[in-house]
Amino acid sequence: EIVMTQSPAxxxxxxxxxxxxxxxxxxxxxxxxxxxxxxxxQAPRLLIHGASTRATGIPARFSGSGSExxxxxxxxxxxxxxxxxxxxxxxKMWPPPLTxxxxxxxxxx
Amino acid sequence: QVQVLESxxxxxxxxxxxxxxxxxxxxxxxxxxxxxIRQAPGKGLEWVAAIEYDGGGKFYTESxxxxxxxxxxxxxxxxxxxxxxxxxxxxxxxxxxSAGYLGYYMDVxxxxxxxxxxx
Numbered sequence: 040e041i042v043m044t045q046s047p048a049x050x051x052x053x054x055x056x057x058x059x060x061x062x063x064x065x066x067x068x069x070x071x072x073x074x075x076x077x078x079x080x081q082a083p084r085l086l087i088h089g090a091s092t093r094a095t096g097i098p099a100r101f102s103g104s105g106s107e108x109x110x111x112x113x114x115x116x117x118x119x120x121x122x123x124x125x126x127x128x129x130x131k132m133w134p135p136p137l138t139x140x141x142x143x144x145x146x147x148x
Numbered sequence: 149q150v151q152v153l154e155s156x157x158x159x160x161x162x163x164x165x166x167x168x169x170x171x172x173x174x175x176x177x178x179x180x181x182x183x184x185i186r187q188a189p190g191k192g193l194e195w196v197a198a199i200e201y202d203g204g205g206k207f208y209t210e211s212x213x214x215x216x217x218x219x220x221x222x223x224x225x226x227x228x229x230x231x232x233x234x235x236x237x238x239x240x241x242x243x244x245x246s247a248g249y250l251g252y253y254m255d256v257x258x259x260x261x262x263x264x265x266x267x
Contacts, residue, residue, distance in 0.1 A: 073253035075193075082243055082257040083185075083193065094255060126193055130252035135207045137183075137195040137252075 041065050041129050045140035051148040058114040060143045062127035067107045071130045074103055074112045077142075078123045086125075087112065114145070122146055150174035150256050154244045157261030160234055168229040170244030170258055177225040178202075181251025184218065184229050186240035187260075196242070197229060198251060212238075234265045 042065040052058040062072065074087040085094040087103035090110055100115040114121055127140040156168040168184070184196040197218040198207045206218050217230040227244060241262050245254035 071252065075254075077193075082259050083254075084257065085253060085255045088253045088255075124192075128193075128253060133251065134205060135195060135198050136209055137198075139193040139195065142192045 040136060041068075041131060041138050043127055043129055043138050043140035045125075045127060045143050047143060048141075049144045049146065051146050052114075052117045053148045054119060055116050056148075058117050058121075058145055060112045060125055060145070062105075062110040062112070062140050064108045064110070064129055064131075066131070068110075068129050068131045070106050072103075072105070072110050073128045073130065075126045075128065076121075076123045077126065078120075083126065117145070117147070119147060152244055152246070152256060152258035154242065154258045154261040157242065157263045159264045159266060161267050162235060162265055164234055165230070165232045166234060166263060168231065168242055168244075168261055168263070170227045172225055172227075172244070172246055172256065172258075175246055175256060177246075178222040179249050181247045181249070182218075182220060182227040183245045183247055183251075183254055184227075185243045185245055185254070186238075186263075187243070188237075188240045191240075194240075198247075199227060200251065201249060231263070234263075236265050239263060239265050 044063045070090040075083040077083040091103045124142045154170045183198045199218045215233045220227045241260040243260045244258040246256040
């Protein structure tokens with residue numbers, strides 16, 4: 040089973056500053072990685088798939104990059120509404136299992 | 149507009165059963181892979197089960213295989229999760245999610261339904 044490791048566990052960023060989150064896979068995924076945002080008390084929302092393709096309606100300040108085993112999610116200018124936990128998820132193979140990272144909590148400094 | 153509505157959660161004793169249901173509208177349900185994902189209190193996301201668009205393939209995480217059964221009714225745009233022999237560690241919010249034809253990532257999520265397994 041693929042292990043997904045996210046870092047840091049918590050990220051404190053000032054409003055308007057850049058936030059960069061990382062996700063590492065235990066084996067190569069090519070570009071088969073998604074990112075989700077989960078705001079407090081809400082369901083997750085798809086942000087990015089294919090490592091770098093924004094989902095419908097996602098603001099341009101969210102961008103994804105990386106391939107193989109190293110990936111990142113960047114919020115170019117942090118807004119208060121971006122406070123959330125962010126999860127990466129691999130989808131290297133079908134059929135599942137599908138694996139999520141443990142999450143990175145983004146907070147306002 | 150896409151809407152997802154889960155139901156069936158509640159409090160149940162260990163060893164008992166519960167059935168979750170999810171109705172989705174605004175997507176071509178019969179073409180989409182459907183997933184159940186859960187989140188234990190204060191924890192991260194855990195994929196639980198998936199069912200292919202025609203019900204031909206059903207897949208489970210190891211910890212629920214043999215106890216949980218996923219099914220779907222494309223005539224009613226509904227996916228279900230029958231949970232038997234429930235354990236305290238199954239306590240979580242259960243989310244229903246749609247993942248398109250390929251099924252790899254979840255682009256539509258429900259608000260979740262809470263399952264508490266406790267004596």
